Amino acid sequence: MYIEQHSRYQNKANNIQLRYDDKQFHTTVIKDVLLWIEHNLDQSLLLDDVANKAGYTKWYFQRLFKKVTGVTLASYIRARRLTKAAVELRLTKKTILEIALKYQFDSQQSFTRRFKYIFKVTPSYYRRNKLWGIGGNALRDPLIISPKRNHV
Numbered sequence: 001m002y003i004e005q006h007s008r009y010q011n012k013a014n015n016i017q018l019r020y021d022d023k024q025f026h027t028t029v030i031k032d033v034l035l036w037i038e039h040n041l042d043q044s045l046l047l048d049d050v051a052n053k054a055g056y057t058k059w060y061f062q063r064l065f066k067k068v069t070g071v072t073l074a075s076y077i078r079a080r081r082l083t084k085a086a087v088e089l090r091l092t093k094k095t096i097l098e099i100a101l102k103y104q105f106d107s108q109q110s111f112t113r114r115f116k117y118i119f120k121v122t123p124s125y126y127r128r129n130k131l132w133g134i135g136g137n138a139l140r141d142p143l144i145i146s147p148k149r150n151h152v
Helices: 002-038 047-054 058-069 073-091 096-101 108-119 121-128
Strands: none
Touching: 002 047, 002 058, 002 073, 002 121, 047 058, 047 073, 047 121, 058 073, 058 096, 073 121, 096 121, 108 121
C-alpha cells in the first residue's frame, strides 16, 4: 500500500515538474521570438513567419504568445514599431512618410492615426515640440513586455 501511494505521488510530482519545464521552455521560446522581432521590425512580420520561427502552428503560437506576454502578437509588433518610429522622429530628419513606410505602415495617415492613438499626440507635434526627455511629457514605451507569471 505504501509503495503504491508513494508511486502515485511520485507520478504526480513528475507531472508537475513536466508542466513547470514546459512553462520555462515556452517562456524561453517567446523571449527568443521577441528578440528576433526586435531586430526585424522594419521587415514584413507575418504571423506565419513568426510562428514558423518559433516552431509552432500560427494558431497555437497566437494563443501561447498572448498567454505568456498578455498581449496579442499584432499589438506587440505595432507598439514596438511605433516606439522605434518615435525614436527616429527624435533623432533623424527623415520625413514622417519615410519613417511610416520603414516601419511597415501603409500610409502616413495610418501611421499618424496609430501614433496619436498610442501616444496622444501626432508625430509632427511630437517632433516639433520635442516631447522627449525629462519630465511629465516624456514619451514612454507603450508596451514593455516581460513574460507574465503563472501562465502557460
